[in-house]
Amino acid sequence: QKEVEQNSGPLSVPEGAIASLNCTYSDRVSQSFFWYRQYSGKSPELIMSIYSNGDKEDGRFTAQLNKASQYVSLLIRDSQPSDSATYLCAVRSSGDKLTFGTGTRLAVRP
Amino acid sequence: GAVVSQHPSWVICKSGTSVKIECRSLDFQATTMFWYRQFPKQSLMLMATSNEGSKATYEQGVEKDKFLINHASLTLSTLTVTSAHPEDSSFYICSARGGAITDTQYFGPGTRLTVL
Numbered sequence: 090q091k092e093v094e095q096n097s098g099p100l101s102v103p104e105g106a107i108a109s110l111n112c113t114y115s116d117r118v119s120q121s122f123f124w125y126r127q128y129s130g131k132s133p134e135l136i137m138s139i140y141s142n143g144d145k146e147d148g149r150f151t152a153q154l155n156k157a158s159q160y161v162s163l164l165i166r167d168s169q170p171s172d173s174a175t176y177l178c179a180v181r182s183s184g185d186k187l188t189f190g191t192g193t194r195l196a197v198r199p
Numbered sequence: 200g201a202v203v204s205q206h207p208s209w210v211i212c213k214s215g216t217s218v219k220i221e222c223r224s225l226d227f228q229a230t231t232m233f234w235y236r237q238f239p240k241q242s243l244m245l246m247a248t249s250n251e252g253s254k255a256t257y258e259q260g261v262e263k264d265k266f267l268i269n270h271a272s273l274t275l276s277t278l279t280v281t282s283a284h285p286e287d288s289s290f291y292i293c294s295a296r297g298g299a300i301t302d303t304q305y306f307g308p309g310t311r312l313t314v315l
Binding site for chain 1 (some may be wrong): 231233241242243245248290292296302303304305306307308309
């Protein structure tokens, strides 16, 4: 069974700090990796996608992928209270479906 | 770009009635649409995958006769919850894949269903 694992948290960081969110996956043939943010009571919104090993930066967000170790991470620089949400890691192995992790709850303290 | 809408955003209905939820991709053609359900403090649960013009593929344990999915066009999919019961109360979210980055799923805002 394809699995995506995330620490449920909460991960608490002070405002301005770097938040580091991690995700591991079990299916070695996974090809596409996504980070979504979900505020309480809302639907997920896409933050970033990553397909190749290494880092991908978009503003304050950096996604990191290491296929050999089967992990993907998301760094949030200069964390803001508005970043407080649940962050979902999603992996596409083959076919249409995404496999989601259970999410990591991030709390940014003012 | 890549905007997905859902209607209604919330609905309250009586037990035994049917409820239809619409999902539209507003600025791209969605080759595939997905329907998820999320209970409080739980992760997303995929219910079914639908492609335009063909029958939906349901996940194990999801009753296809209870949750009717119609994907009539490249921009519209509907989910009908038939004979709704209180245990069907949940947050239903659709997503659509297509557009410039065909690998990515974009989510609608969700529909909160409460069955009395």
